[in-house]
Amino acid sequence: MKTAPFPEIVTADGEKPVFKAGDTVFISTRYPVGHYRVPRYIRGKRCVIEAVIEPCGLNNEEEGFGRNAGQKRHYYRVAIPLADLWPGYAGSAADGLRIEVYETWLEGTK
């Protein structure tokens, strides 16, 4: 692990990704009223982070209500086997979903 060249640097809240590629995380289970961008079919599922998307972005749930500014966090491209999503999935066991999820919808443990 590299040491940071500038240890005195303080990053803004949300500036550093919380997760990294390869991490196993869970999609949160919550039910926002109105607008959401995390489809129901992946709620609560375990996934593996394939990539941290750079740069940070706005929370799209809030953007839907006109919030064009504010705190930015990372989106993550995550992988979920289709067999984990659909009981009795009939395709190949290797078939999978890739989807981008905002940091506030991911949890390290369940």
Place this chain on the structure above:
Amino acid sequence: MTHTHDHTPITVPDGVPGYYEIMETAMRELLAEKGIIHPAEIRRQIEVLDSRGPQLGAKVVARAWIDPEFRQRLLANGRAACEELGITFYDDTGLIVLENTEKVHNLIVCTLCSCYPRPVLGLPPDWYKQKPYRARAVREPRGVLAEFGTVISPEVEIRVSDSTSQLRYLVLPLRPAGTEGWTEEELAALVTRDAMIGVSTIEAQERKVR
């Protein structure tokens, strides 16, 4: 059809405009009257949209097939590589190019709405925006592909990418066998929109007569 007002002479087809067309026209005219938009902006944006279509994506694919370094740049940053070819992105979206291989076949969908790589493919077909595709592509991609006449071997992994953020996707299809030595133009002519969505593959074909 003549227009007696000095608003944009955007053509209206013969026949009675329906309720929604009237709403769109009224809204646009009000916004222009208030100086919030200008009719020229609408005309210009229509031209922008009309200039985008699968032929652009096909050029990107053909270039990636013959130029391995371009291919790497395309896979690293789809938008930047398209911009190298002069395909500007008029919005804030990014582009991830998904490489098909002998082991992986990619398919793109937007289950929540209709996200689609418009700057490089143009506007999506109706079926892409409708329930059967959006509901089933993430659930039974092989069944969906079969309806398009595409059969993917069980040994090949299918990856379905569901767009939910600012990123859009484009599938980089496998180059068909038997196309060695073809020109970029000949190769681009093989690449279909459906192959760049992932519902089709590009089969070997006869070289087109020049």
Place this chain on the structure above:
Amino acid sequence: MTPSEELVRHLPTDMGGLPADRIDCSDHELLPWEKRCHALADVLDYHKILNTEEKRRGVEALGAEMIGKLSYYERWVVAFANILFQKQVLTPEELALKMDDVAARHAREAQA
């Protein structure tokens, strides 16, 4: 859980995994007004008056019945109206009056 809660908790546009029919591959060339509607969305986005996410949320807010019965761009234009009213860019009255105006103008032109 009361039966109506799922209507609130599950957006009608959230279709991933739902049972659905065979895919109908037919397509249609966009009507001129549909193309203008799409251009309007993009121009309003450029002006930071109505962004893509707001448009999506506006369509969702139409509710299941309207979403089912209106076509793609019909949903957009109604959603725009609601959002522009909410942002006080337009008022319901002025849009309604202008719509009558546009309809009357087309009627006159059709007779001419």
